Amino acid sequence: xxxxxxxxxxxxxxxxxxxxxxxxxxxxxxxxxxxxxxxxxxxxxxxxxxxxxxxxxxxxxxxxxxxxxxxxxxxxxxxxxxxxxxxxxxxxxxxxxxxxxxxxxxxxxxxxxxxxxxxxxxxxxxxxxxxxxxxxxxxxxxxxxxxxxxxxxxxxxxxxxxxxxxxxxxxxxxxxxxxxxxxxxxxxxxxxxxxxxxxxxxxxxxxxxxxxxxxxxxx
Amino acid sequence: xxxxxxxxxxxxxxxxxxxxxxxxxxxxxxxxxxxxxxxxxxxxxxxxxxxxxxxxxxxxxxxxxxxxxxxxxxxxxxxxxxxxxxxxxxxxxxxxxxxxxxxxxxxxxxxxxxxxxxxxxxxxxxxxxxxxxxxxxxxxxxxxxxxxxxxxxxxxxxxxxxxxxxxxxxxxxxxxxxxxxxxxxxxxxxxxxxxxxxxxxxxxxxxxxxxxxxxxxxx
Amino acid sequence: xxxxxxxxxxxxxxxxxxxxxxxxxxxxxxxxxxxxxxxxxxxxxxxxxxxxxxxxxxxxxxxxxxxxxxxxxxxxxxxxxxxxxxxxxxxxxxxxxxxxxxxxxxxxxxxxxxxxxxxxxxxxxxxxxxxxxxxxxxxxxxxxxxxxxxxxxxxxxxxxxxxxxxxxxxxxxxxxxxxxxxxxxxxxxxxxxxxxxxxxxxxxxxxxxxxxxxxxxxx
Amino acid sequence: xxxxxxxxxxxxxxxxxxxxxxxxxxxxxxxxxxxxxxxxxxxxxxxxxxxxxxxxxxxxxxxxxxxxxxxxxxxxxxxxxxxxxxxxxxxxxxxxxxxxxxxxxxxxxxxxxxxxxxxxxxxxxxxxxxxxxxxxxxxxxxxxxxxxxxxxxxxxxxxxxxxxxxxxxxxxxxxxxxxxxxxxxxxxxxxxxxxxxxxxxxxxxxxxxxxxxxxxxxx
DNA sequence: GGCTAACCGAGACGGTACGTCGTGTCTTCCC
DNA sequence: GGGAAGACACGACGTACCGTCTCGGTTAGCC
Numbered sequence: 001x002x003x004x005x006x007x008x009x010x011x012x013x014x015x016x017x018x019x020x021x022x023x024x025x026x027x028x029x030x031x032x033x034x035x036x037x038x039x040x041x042x043x044x045x046x047x048x049x050x051x052x053x054x055x056x057x058x059x060x061x062x063x064x065x066x067x068x069x070x071x072x073x074x075x076x077x078x079x080x081x082x083x084x085x086x087x088x089x090x091x092x093x094x095x096x097x098x099x100x101x102x103x104x105x106x107x108x109x110x111x112x113x114x115x116x117x118x119x120x121x122x123x124x125x126x127x128x129x130x131x132x133x134x135x136x137x138x139x140x141x142x143x144x145x146x147x148x149x150x151x152x153x154x155x156x157x158x159x160x161x162x163x164x165x166x167x168x169x170x171x172x173x174x175x176x177x178x179x180x181x182x183x184x185x186x187x188x189x190x191x192x193x194x195x196x197x198x199x200x201x202x203x204x205x206x207x208x209x210x211x212x213x214x215x216x217x218x219x
Numbered sequence: 220x221x222x223x224x225x226x227x228x229x230x231x232x233x234x235x236x237x238x239x240x241x242x243x244x245x246x247x248x249x250x251x252x253x254x255x256x257x258x259x260x261x262x263x264x265x266x267x268x269x270x271x272x273x274x275x276x277x278x279x280x281x282x283x284x285x286x287x288x289x290x291x292x293x294x295x296x297x298x299x300x301x302x303x304x305x306x307x308x309x310x311x312x313x314x315x316x317x318x319x320x321x322x323x324x325x326x327x328x329x330x331x332x333x334x335x336x337x338x339x340x341x342x343x344x345x346x347x348x349x350x351x352x353x354x355x356x357x358x359x360x361x362x363x364x365x366x367x368x369x370x371x372x373x374x375x376x377x378x379x380x381x382x383x384x385x386x387x388x389x390x391x392x393x394x395x396x397x398x399x400x401x402x403x404x405x406x407x408x409x410x411x412x413x414x415x416x417x418x419x420x421x422x423x424x425x426x427x428x429x430x431x432x433x434x435x436x437x438x
Numbered sequence: 439x440x441x442x443x444x445x446x447x448x449x450x451x452x453x454x455x456x457x458x459x460x461x462x463x464x465x466x467x468x469x470x471x472x473x474x475x476x477x478x479x480x481x482x483x484x485x486x487x488x489x490x491x492x493x494x495x496x497x498x499x500x501x502x503x504x505x506x507x508x509x510x511x512x513x514x515x516x517x518x519x520x521x522x523x524x525x526x527x528x529x530x531x532x533x534x535x536x537x538x539x540x541x542x543x544x545x546x547x548x549x550x551x552x553x554x555x556x557x558x559x560x561x562x563x564x565x566x567x568x569x570x571x572x573x574x575x576x577x578x579x580x581x582x583x584x585x586x587x588x589x590x591x592x593x594x595x596x597x598x599x600x601x602x603x604x605x606x607x608x609x610x611x612x613x614x615x616x617x618x619x620x621x622x623x624x625x626x627x628x629x630x631x632x633x634x635x636x637x638x639x640x641x642x643x644x645x646x647x648x649x650x651x652x653x654x655x656x657x
Numbered sequence: 658x659x660x661x662x663x664x665x666x667x668x669x670x671x672x673x674x675x676x677x678x679x680x681x682x683x684x685x686x687x688x689x690x691x692x693x694x695x696x697x698x699x700x701x702x703x704x705x706x707x708x709x710x711x712x713x714x715x716x717x718x719x720x721x722x723x724x725x726x727x728x729x730x731x732x733x734x735x736x737x738x739x740x741x742x743x744x745x746x747x748x749x750x751x752x753x754x755x756x757x758x759x760x761x762x763x764x765x766x767x768x769x770x771x772x773x774x775x776x777x778x779x780x781x782x783x784x785x786x787x788x789x790x791x792x793x794x795x796x797x798x799x800x801x802x803x804x805x806x807x808x809x810x811x812x813x814x815x816x817x818x819x820x821x822x823x824x825x826x827x828x829x830x831x832x833x834x835x836x837x838x839x840x841x842x843x844x845x846x847x848x849x850x851x852x853x854x855x856x857x858x859x860x861x862x863x864x865x866x867x868x869x870x871x872x873x874x875x876x
Numbered sequence: 877g878g879c880t881a882a883c884c885g886a887g888a889c890g891g892t893a894c895g896t897c898g899t900g901t902c903t904t905c906c907c
Numbered sequence: 908g909g910g911a912a913g914a915c916a917c918g919a920c921g922t923a924c925c926g927t928c929t930c931g932g933t934t935a936g937c938c
Contacts, residue, residue, distance in 0.1 A: 020907050048348035062911045125347035128340045129266040134404050141403045169416050180395035184360045185353055197388050204423025242930030243887035270919055281890045461935035462882035486786035500885045563785035566778045567704045572842050579841045607854050618833035622798045623791055635826050642861025680904035681913035710893055719916045
């Protein structure tokens, strides 16, 4: 009748002796242990099973220790995510549609395989009722969009995109698509389909080599 | 993170006598009362304060009555949302970009002004840790995308879109954009910017009046 | 602590069509079905699993039908017990200690094997907080005691018991012992031990063939 | 059958501020408050109205706090009972029949006057559908029987009882008698009648001053 | 032979309690 | 003063059963 605790309490794998205070300052070992535990809990039990209690149990830490350094779930999640995201560098193939296909494909793939999607999805969820997380997410969106906008800008400079197009808009469409796939749990996608979508975006913003009215009819 | 309780128990406003069973069938009065209560709780206390208990208290209903008809929080939220959004009928202007601008603009506006944005955001959050809601949201996304895909299909039939384009892809881009704006708390948007984005989508899928190579190799 | 439900819904074994009303009077079939169901539920799931709901499910009867004819759990239990108890007749061996050993042994054995002990234990439990059941139990105790007192009286008439002994007291000791064993879940007992106990009772009440001071010291 | 609620929420009488944790160990104030609340609820609303919820409300304690220290209703009831019964010390009068008369008389009297009879009855009822309580009651029975068996043993040592008699049997008869009186709601008893019964038990186990065949065949 | 009355099944309803989980705060003891 | 530990009040979770109610359908007895 008791709770299923068997996931967290098992596998301390290394240390059996609890960490102690190292004096009147933050113990980096403890911080590390908590962040690791948070990540593991998230990956194994998902956002639904992600609780301060579970993290504390797993990290062999006291709850007050967590609350001392983080303001709550959202705060902790954000730091976990920041730690976990690798910094992809993407090659410039000279073709924006290919660049985007590569980028979004890699992103979805990463979310699919590493269960890191779980982490990010949790943050998005948290952001829906936590002001701090919400701001962080909005900022992060802009950051990612602007990163992609950089690709688009380069494409624009080499003439792939029409000069009057804001590269940010192109970027937003691509990033929105990816994020949406994530939180509607539809990260599976074929490369062909993905390329088709990215092409729509790029073509829609493309420089016209012939006289194509940018909109058929001005209403 | 805990919810304020002082809001629900006050305000019975009308009836004090509890509703009774009306036989071996669902009581529409009860259903109505529960949905109303759910909406009110959500608006007053937000997603954080939204609990089945609070709804039951407010509706003067038994918890089992709620669980009899809805599978949980997410299910209830979804129905509240469906009830709250009016059923817009969108005119067919003959120009898909305009149709989409109108549609997405109305949608974002609706989320901005009414509290329905909050409701839907709550659903999205719920979907991240509740399987049932997740499925419902995925279904709902497909439903909305297909509704928009209908517009795109009509445009395709009248020659606005290239015949080899899947209208669903066009629709997904538009809907993803809107949803993303919602859950990144960026529902504010100028009409011009919105139109520019919708045009990128539509033009990207547009029938070419001439053979324009938009990507180096058509595989 | 809650009862398993998987037992009742299975096995309707015979009738699938529900019984109908036979007019403005009690349907004996229904009564029979409810009492049978009550007994079965009690035997299979014990007092813990005995609920009006379970009985109604099992009997394919409506709850109000049960409440129409019985005032509640205790009422129903009592009728079930009255129906179920066989009327043992015990031979008169000419030796009261043997008679009692036989009687109590049979009783404990019956409770042990038939699970009818379950039923009686449930009634005893119910009697602790239900006035009506309590009275019925008290009456029933007197009834059983007096039945045993009958044996003792015969023994007294043939000179086995001292003439100044109230046979009821002898009977109460024997019956108390048995009932107590039941509700402390200690119905298992060896025949030798049982005989030893019954002998204590009988000897204690026996006619003295020699001058034995009935109590060593009159304080 | 439902319990009245209007009793517990009223009457906070003293403290309004909830007790706090006093560190990583049991708070004796809390324990005290819970036991008191349990006793009060039982006395005011009876076993039917005795619920963990009611106790928690009354004690201004969290339900989990109760479940942390007691395994359930029965466990709590048992401790309340143990607390409520004083620890009588019984004089050794040198006459076992008198000792038992005194003991059982005191016991029945205690059950009659204090509400402790009701408490103990509740425990017995609980034991019929709760495994944990059942074990506890069985243990408690053995404990009480052995306490009485101690008296009998002393009597045996001084020659009052036959050497081949198990004092436990004598004790069981006496305790069974008392318990049975309790749960058949027949605690009223005259001292003479009680003494007569105890004498039967003691005489039945008494050392015979001569070889007196009291039953045809000594096995 | 239609009307009424009561029965019966079904199951919804407002409730209360169950036993578990997580929250964020607290205190104590050890370093 | 940091950190582990865990108790504490609180409140939500989802389920079970309570006893009452209304329904639709049935049958019997009365007018």
